[in-house]
Amino acid sequence: MDLFRAHVLVCGGTGCTSSGSAELIARFEEQIAKNGLDKEVKVIRTGCFGLCEAGPVVIVYPEGTFYSRIRVEDVDEIVSEHLLKGRTVQHLVYKEKAAEEEQHATLENIDFYRPQMRLALRNCGVIDPENIDEYIAFDGYKALAKVLTEWKPEDVIKEMIDSGLRGRGGGGFPTGKKWQFAAASKADQKYIICNADEGDPGAFMDRSILEGDPHSVIEAMAIGGYAIGATEGYVYVRAEYPIAVKRLQLAIDQAREYGLLGKNIFGSGFDFDMYIRLGAGAFVCGEETALMRSIEGGRGEPTPKPPFPAVRGLFDKPSNINNVETYANIPLIINKGADWFKSIGTPGNSGTKVFALGGKINNTGLVEVPMGTPLRDVIYKIGGGIPNGKAFKAVQTGGPSGGCIPAEHLDIAIDYDSLTSIGSMMGSGGMIVMDEDNCMVDIARFFLDFTVDESCGKCTPCRIGTKRMLEILERITEGKGEEGDIEKLEALANNIKSTALCGLGQTAPNPVLSTLKYFRSEYEAHIKEKRCPAHHCQKLLNYEITDKCRGCTACARVCPVNAITGSVKEMHHIDTTKCIKCGSCMEKCRFGAIVKN
Amino acid sequence: MKSLAELEAIRAKTLEKVAMRKEGDDAVRIVVGMATCGIAAGARPVMLKFVEEVQKRNLQNVTVSQTGCIGMCRLEPMLDVIMPGKEKVTYVKVNPDMVSRIVAEHIVNGRPVQEYTIGAAEGK
Numbered sequence: 212m213d214l215f216r217a218h219v220l221v222c223g224g225t226g227c228t229s230s231g232s233a234e235l236i237a238r239f240e241e242q243i244a245k246n247g248l249d250k251e252v253k254v255i256r257t258g259c260f261g262l263c264e265a266g267p268v269v270i271v272y273p274e275g276t277f278y279s280r281i282r283v284e285d286v287d288e289i290v291s292e293h294l295l296k297g298r299t300v301q302h303l304v305y306k307e308k309a310a311e312e313e314q315h316a317t318l319e320n321i322d323f324y325r326p327q328m329r330l331a332l333r334n335c336g337v338i339d340p341e342n343i344d345e346y347i348a349f350d351g352y353k354a355l356a357k358v359l360t361e362w363k364p365e366d367v368i369k370e371m372i373d374s375g376l377r378g379r380g381g382g383g384f385p386t387g388k389k390w391q392f393a394a395a396s397k398a399d400q401k402y403i404i405c406n407a408d409e410g411d412p413g414a415f416m417d418r419s420i421l422e423g424d425p426h427s428v429i430e431a432m433a434i435g436g437y438a439i440g441a442t443e444g445y446v447y448v449r450a451e452y453p454i455a456v457k458r459l460q461l462a463i464d465q466a467r468e469y470g471l472l473g474k475n476i477f478g479s480g481f482d483f484d485m486y487i488r489l490g491a492g493a494f495v496c497g498e499e500t501a502l503m504r505s506i507e508g509g510r511g512e513p514t515p516k517p518p519f520p521a522v523r524g525l526f527d528k529p530s531n532i533n534n535v536e537t538y539a540n541i542p543l544i545i546n547k548g549a550d551w552f553k554s555i556g557t558p559g560n561s562g563t564k565v566f567a568l569g570g571k572i573n574n575t576g577l578v579e580v581p582m583g584t585p586l587r588d589v590i591y592k593i594g595g596g597i598p599n600g601k602a603f604k605a606v607q608t609g610g611p612s613g614g615c616i617p618a619e620h621l622d623i624a625i626d627y628d629s630l631t632s633i634g635s636m637m638g639s640g641g642m643i644v645m646d647e648d649n650c651m652v653d654i655a656r657f658f659l660d661f662t663v664d665e666s667c668g669k670c671t672p673c674r675i676g677t678k679r680m681l682e683i684l685e686r687i688t689e690g691k692g693e694e695g696d697i698e699k700l701e702a703l704a705n706n707i708k709s710t711a712l713c714g715l716g717q718t719a720p721n722p723v724l725s726t727l728k729y730f731r732s733e734y735e736a737h738i739k740e741k742r743c744p745a746h747h748c749q750k751l752l753n754y755e756i757t758d759k760c761r762g763c764t765a766c767a768r769v770c771p772v773n774a775i776t777g778s779v780k781e782m783h784h785i786d787t788t789k790c791i792k793c794g795s796c797m798e799k800c801r802f803g804a805i806v807k808n
Numbered sequence: 809m810k811s812l813a814e815l816e817a818i819r820a821k822t823l824e825k826v827a828m829r830k831e832g833d834d835a836v837r838i839v840v841g842m843a844t845c846g847i848a849a850g851a852r853p854v855m856l857k858f859v860e861e862v863q864k865r866n867l868q869n870v871t872v873s874q875t876g877c878i879g880m881c882r883l884e885p886m887l888d889v890i891m892p893g894k895e896k897v898t899y900v901k902v903n904p905d906m907v908s909r910i911v912a913e914h915i916v917n918g919r920p921v922q923e924y925t926i927g928a929a930e931g932k
């Protein structure tokens with residue numbers, strides 16, 4: 212018998228693998244065999260379910276029961292209770308932090324998943340990514356077959372243009388248009404490239420797709436190759452993604468074995484094959500021209516555009532480059548039609564977007580929602596709100612190129628255009644939530660620090676300009692800000708934006724500009740009053756002892772620099788000139804007498 | 809891969825194995841009571857027989873799952889057949905020999921086997 216009545220899906224994504232899912236799989240197999248269930252129950256290693264924070268995640272079908280934070284010790288109970296006797300093990304079922312009552316948690320009734328619409332992530336956590344047959348069973352390679360046997364390349368391009376799909380890698384450029392340019396270039400050889408460099412700190416959607424559904428990218432690249440006339444493809448993957456690389460390579464091998472890559476695919480006369488190239492490890496290598504130089508074996512430095520890749524790209528041949536998530540949508544669009552895809556999202560922003568939700572939020576993880584979903588729903592319905600009763604302050608989107616969105620814009624419908632209109636951007640989909648304890652000047656400093664580190668140094672505005680901006684920000688957060696600093700920052704920002712060579716430099720000032728736009732008063736408080744309103748910047752904090760002090764001397768004894776004076780049973784005092792702001796005294800005081808401001 | 813037919817063959821072959829993970833509520837669910845009382849009364853062979861029949865007939869969109877004690881231990885082995893848009897039908901005192909008839913008449917043709925149902929057993 213090879214039909215199994217139950218499937219145990221164990222997440223094999225990066226998050227859950229690091230929390231021990233491989234041992235779970237071994238234990239499940241062992242226990243299932245021990246209970247004589249090995250002919251009835253099958254264990255499958257899948258890609259990421261998106262709720263990595265609650266990992267390792269295990270889902271049992273057909274019920275769809277969602278177990279979270281499963282330890283090896285829990286496996287025996289799931290096998291003997293759920294798999295043998297059909298009783299859900301309630302205490303291991305995933306419980307939402309916000310939810311009160313006990314629930315029979317299945318994928319459909321978890322708040323984290325309910326408002327989501329999983330298109331690009333459709334197979335992640337559902338299929339075994341190392342088994343091509345499962346991908347095929349979920350309509351895989353059907354789109355490629357359809358395109359190769361029934362459509363002309365022009366038809367594919369028209370469908371892509373009609374669908375309104377825009378690049379998910381950051382820029383949001385219409386994919387169909389890009390394909391049209393590449394198709395129009397005449398050459399003996401063209402290339403199709405997948406950008407899986409994913410350098411944006413916090414983002415991991417591309418990794419999850421490659422780990423959970425690698426065939427969707429292979430299929431889409433073959434479709435793209437057919438549309439533009441390319442017979443060779445390259446996937447440029449971050450070297451820090453070993454599981455993704457391994458599964459993608461396995462998927463390529465399986466596709467070759469089935470003749471879905473290679474010569475004369477589906478008897479159509481179309482040849483296509485593809486290769487993996489490992490990233491060189493710099494953020495700028497994700498920029499398309501730098502990426503192509505890196506594949507060629509050169510330094511990953513951007514080159515001016517034009518010429519655009521569609522005219523002269525990899526090895527000087529016309530090339531098309533798209534992001535992983537962009538590709539993952541394409542087989543669906545071919546199968547279900549451009550009109551279907553356009554019906555999701557907002558006008559001009561078709562489909563969904565995957566976000567990596569992180570920071571001060573209850574449910575961190577990977578979420579996919581239709582374009583146009585209110586930001587509030589992502590933060591509160593899916594994300595479950597802000598932990599510890601703190602107030603929402605802002606959300607940072609678009610990573611180091613993006614900006615901060617304050618509470619007043621919580622009701623914005625998220626899409627490319629709306630985010631740009633309020634001074635942020637979609638970027639690759641990083642979404643970092645900040646609460647009242649986050650200092651916005653320091654956030655701007657953090658992102659600029661990242662850019663300065665990652666600037667390739669080829670052009671002056673980026674190499675020197677961002678460094679100057681960082682120095683000013685550092686001064687401000689250290690209480691050495693001067694009158695005129697804000698104006699200097701603005702002037703530098705606008706200069707860099709208009710003169711840097713590549714997107715890295717051109718967008719680097721965005722985090723500063725957007726925080727200046729919405730949180731200017733915080734900058735001013737730092738500069739003029741030498742005060743950090745969020746009580747975050749260490750150098751601007753002042754520790755003070757209030758009249759709640761009972762004179763227990765605990766603080767004085769713990770202070771490493773003897774800044775605290777006072778005798779027993781009398782109110783103590785901190786000498787602010789000596790204090791190094793280590794916070795030890797505040798932690799030590801049992802009467803809450805020490806405050807910082 | 810030389811043809812669509814070849815792809816379709818792989819799809820069809822794998823589909824039944826993954827059907828339970830596909831979206832959509834049009835699945836027929838066979839839910840067997842499998843608490844200690846059910847197992848003692850012989851629920852496991854019944855459930856395995858269902859799995860076998862489903863596979864033999866190549867039925868897609870049919871899942872066989874288990875539940876805990878349904879609460880009427882004297883009528884075990886018990887099971888429910890839940891079809892979309894129809895009232896659930898409960899069979900009682902099921903043995904493996906009854907399974908192929910339930911599958912043929914109820915699951916495939918949509919006509920419950922009245923004499924095996926809880927209504928018939930309790931009406932006596």
Ligand SMILES: Cc1cc2nc3c(=O)[nH]c(=O)nc-3n(C[C@H](O)[C@H](O)[C@H](O)COP(=O)(O)O)c2cc1C
Nearest residue numbers: 378379380406409410497498499533534537714715
């Ligand atoms: C500094 C910099 C880094 C980038 N990093 C990435 C990246 O990691 N992944 C990505 O897909 N695109 C990245 N891009 C955007 C690419 O240059 C390119 O626009 C994108 O891969 C095109 O694919 P799409 O049209 O499908 O979005 C980056 C751009 C810049 C300027």
Ligand code: SF4
Nearest residue numbers: 668669670673713716
């Ligand atoms: S903008 Fe920065 S990263 Fe881009 S080319 Fe200039 S120095 Fe290099």
Ligand code: SF4
Nearest residue numbers: 770790791793794796
């Ligand atoms: S913050 Fe540290 S250095 Fe300052 S008074 Fe307290 S213990 Fe001393």
Ligand code: FES
Nearest residue numbers: 224226227259263
């Ligand atoms: S890695 Fe397991 S849920 Fe993301």
